Amino acid sequence: MxxxxxxxxxxxxxxxxxxxxxxxxxxxxxxxxxxxxxxxxxxxxxxxxxxxxxxxxxxxxxxxxxxxxxxxxxxxxxxxxxxxxxxxxxxxxxxxxxxxxxxxxxxxxxxxxxxxxxxxxxxxxxxxxxxxxMLESEFNEAAEYVRSLLPPPMTGKLKIDSRFIPSRRLGGDCFDYYWLDPDYLAIYLLDVSGHGLGAALPSISVLNLLRSQSMDGVNFYQPDSVLRVLNETFQMDHQNDKFFTIWYGVYNQVKRQLIYSSAGHPPAILLSQPTRGKPAATLLKTSSMPIGMLPDTRFVNQRCEIDPSSVLYIFSDGVYEIRQPDGNVWGLDAFASLLIKDQRSIHQFGLDYILEQIKRIQPKESLDDDLSLLRISFS
Incomplete structure (x- = not known):
């Protein structure tokens, strides 16, 4: 009544x-x-x-x-x-x-x-x-499913920690790392255009495809080969106009060598601590279009040696493209400067320290963009 x-x-x-x-x-x-x-x-x-x-x-x-x-x-x-x-x-x-x-x-x-x-x-x-x-409940279930697909922290001689904070319940960021064999570790992070469910579904598809290693004609030890076939498979004309950026690397722990390639993605940042002098930051990036934009995009590999004291950061642009209260964007240079300047605090408190600094820069309750961050310690 x-x-x-x-x-x-x-x-x-x-x-x-x-x-x-x-x-x-x-x-x-x-x-x-x-x-x-x-x-x-x-x-x-x-x-x-x-x-x-x-x-x-x-x-x-x-x-x-x-x-x-x-x-x-x-x-x-x-x-x-x-x-x-x-x-x-x-x-x-x-x-x-x-x-x-x-x-x-x-x-x-x-x-x-x-x-x-x-x-x-x-x-x-x-x-x-x-x-x-009902929709919120289903979105929460979907968000938990996406989180369940992400890899747990890696421990041992090589340590990997990660953070994933979507701007909404679901986001287009995704990452993974796994051993191709006892000596070679594959690491990647991708960022699908847009937000929400429409971006989350393609990112899950890519994750499952790479994790199963079911793509024909791909040498998963060669990043340019992986990106080439992903580009052929996920052309935006057939993916509801969705494209994505990606950084993909393979680390050889015996030779201490990293081979990598990227497609429109922010550079990874490799921090090294020389025996004398200040820490140095090297941007690891190759120039190419995002996956799905052009069918004939060419991808190239780069190599670098990994010093035992090195730390590698791989991230999406939501980490640094942050609009500050004064209207200015924080930016990649400022983020790299934070990694160098606050190395000791980051080593002590981990990625949570970085997130706290980001919250101080942008005190809003939710982020403007999805945020994903990996920290790989090689010591």
Missing amino acids: PKILVIDDDVAIQIVLKKLLAAQGYEVIVAGNGREGTGLAAEHQPAVIICDWMMPGMDGLEVCRRIKANPLLAGIYFILLTSRNTVEDRVRGLDNGADDFLCKPIELDELTARVRAGLRLYQINQDLQAQKR
């Missing part, structure tokens, strides 16, 4: 409205003033509120503002009962959250019609909220 709350300081109107609406099959709750009415609204959460505008103490506009400001009550259909009938008054009422108006003296047939209309809209809103809760 739908609940209707009547808020009016006139006892005669309370009696008339309660009798009329109860005869229509509604459960009617009555309040004699605004303060009592807001308390009963929170307690009973009615479908419709009929509230007088002019009341001593808390008037109808204030009641409406408080009801609409409460997320648990905002969906209630609010009818403002008033003798005011000017356009300015209606605009004022609507601006304060009222859904409908009923002019005094009350036409009873009009009242019941407006209540029926309000109940229909209230039910539509309830159905939408239920659908929203």
Whole structure:
């Protein structure tokens, strides 16, 4: 049985409205003033509120503002009962959250019609909220599934730690690392254009394809070969206009050599600590278009030697393309400077230290872009 709350300081109107609406099959709750009415609204959460505008103490506009400001009550259909009938008054009422108006003296047939209309809209809103809760639950499950696919930290002589923070529940970033054989470790991080489910699905497809090593004609020890076949497989014309950037490397732990290639992706940063002098940062990047943009894109490999004291950072652009409160973008150079300057703190506190610095730069609750970050320690 739908609940209707009547808020009016006139006892005669309370009696008339309660009798009329109860005869229509509604459960009617009555309040004699605004303060009592807001308390009963929170307690009973009615479908419709009929509230007088002019009341001593808390008037109808204030009641409406408080009801609409409460997320648990905002969906209630609010009818403002008033003798005011000017356009300015209606605009004022609507601006304060009222859904409908009923002019005094009350036409009873009009009242019941407006209540029926309000109940229909209230039910539509309830159905939408239920659908929203169901979708949120499914998105949460999907987000947990994506997280379950990401690799756990790696320990031993070679240590890998990671962080994955989507700007929404789902994001287009994805990464993986695994041994191709006892001596060769494959490492990659990719970033699909866009956000949400539309970006997450392609990234999962790429992860599963690379992890299963099921692509024909690919030498997984050669990054340029991997990127070439990915580009042939994921052309954006056949992927709902989605493209992605990727950094892919293979580390030979016997020779202490890293071979890598990238497709439109930010450079990895290799930090080395010489026996004398300051730490040095080397940007590991090859020039080429993102995967999926052009079918004949050429990818190339680069090699570098890995010193035992080196640390490698691989990341998506969400790590450094951060708009600061002054409107300026933080930038790659500033991020690289942080890695060098705060090396000791990062070594002590790990990637959480970097995330804390990012939160200080952009104190908003959610990030503007997906953030993924890998830290590979070779010592």
